[in-house]
Amino acid sequence: MPLVSVATQIRSAVHLSEIPAEYRHLPVVGRGTTSCVLQEDADHVLVFTKDAAKVVWLTHPLGLRVGKVVSEFRANTHRKVAVRDLPITVVRVPIFHKLPAAKQRQVREFLDQLYDDFYTQPAQWEKPGHPSLPSSVTQRIAAWQMAQTVRTKYHNWPWWKQFYKLFLFLSQNTEWELDLHTANIMQTSTGDLVVIDPVLSTTMHTFIYGAPSP
Ligand SMILES: Nc1ncnc2c1ncn2[C@@H]1O[C@H](COP(=O)(O)OP(=O)(O)O)[C@@H](O)[C@H]1O
Numbered sequence: 719m720p721l722v723s724v725a726t727q728i729r730s731a732v733h734l735s736e737i738p739a740e741y742r743h744l745p746v747v748g749r750g751t752t753s754c755v756l757q758e759d760a761d762h763v764l765v766f767t768k769d770a771a772k773v774v775w776l777t778h779p780l781g782l783r784v785g786k787v788v789s790e791f792r793a794n795t796h797r798k799v800a801v802r803d804l805p806i807t808v809v810r811v812p813i814f815h816k817l818p819a820a821k822q823r824q825v826r827e828f829l830d831q832l833y834d835d836f837y838t839q840p841a842q843w844e845k846p847g848h849p850s851l852p853s854s855v856t857q858r859i860a861a862w863q864m865a866q867t868v869r870t871k872y873h874n875w876p877w878w879k880q881f882y883k884l885f886l887f888l889s890q891n892t893e894w895e896l897d898l899h900t901a902n903i904m905q906t907s908t909g910d911l912v913v914i915d916p917v918l919s920t921t922m923h924t925f926i927y928g929a930p931s932p
């Protein structure tokens with residue numbers, strides 16, 4: 719399955735009607751496949767999401783570490799049964815900014831190279847006679863190898879560290895599918911890249927594509 723913007727394939731798993739009344743006055747600053755993002759004040763957004771992997775990435779000490787979980791609830795009103803029962807987690811995150819077009823192009827080229835590396839890197843654990851490993855383990859090893867690739871091959875690229883950190887994080891975690899594309903990368907007010915949404919939980923992936931990735 720090509721790793722394209724899944725946002726083009728289904729509507730958001732968090733419907734506006736699922737947002738509690740006390741938040742409804744806040745402006746919507748973004749919506750994606752798994753989340754609805756409201757602006758809380760001049761410096762913060764509230765991410766309402768059904769994607770457990772995204773919550774871990776935003777809040778974990780080894781992840782982006784910018785988010786704080788504010789609450790969790792079940793709305794149970796979404797018209798799609800598959801996502802109706804999933805809890806919604808609300809995460810407070812600093813507000814980030816869209817990439818200007820030229821930078822977006824630069825980042826897209828980088829991501830294209832990363833994907834080539836990710837899918838063509840030699841799978842060192844697949845030696846003849848080697849016992850097969852569960853996919854969650856091979857995925858973590860692949861992520862660890864990618865972290866090394868990013869560090870050795872791209873250390874002249876200004877934002878390599880953000881991706882090094884991401885792949886190290888992925889090597890410590892199971893239950894993720896990569897969802898790297900430019901709509902999931904923003905910047906701070908000083909122009910630093912922020913990878914806001916690089917993963918999709920396996921649960922959400924299954925919902926969208928109908929089966930787990932190979
Ligand atoms: N911290 C943020 N500041 C400003 N806008 C944001 C922030 N986080 C997300 N957004 C906007 O909301 C959109 C959806 O958020 P995202 O985290 O990508 O959720 P999804 O998993 O649904 O794709 C993003 O493409 C972006 O436009």
Ligand SMILES: [Mg+2]
Binds near residue numbers: 915
């Ligand atoms: Mg997204």
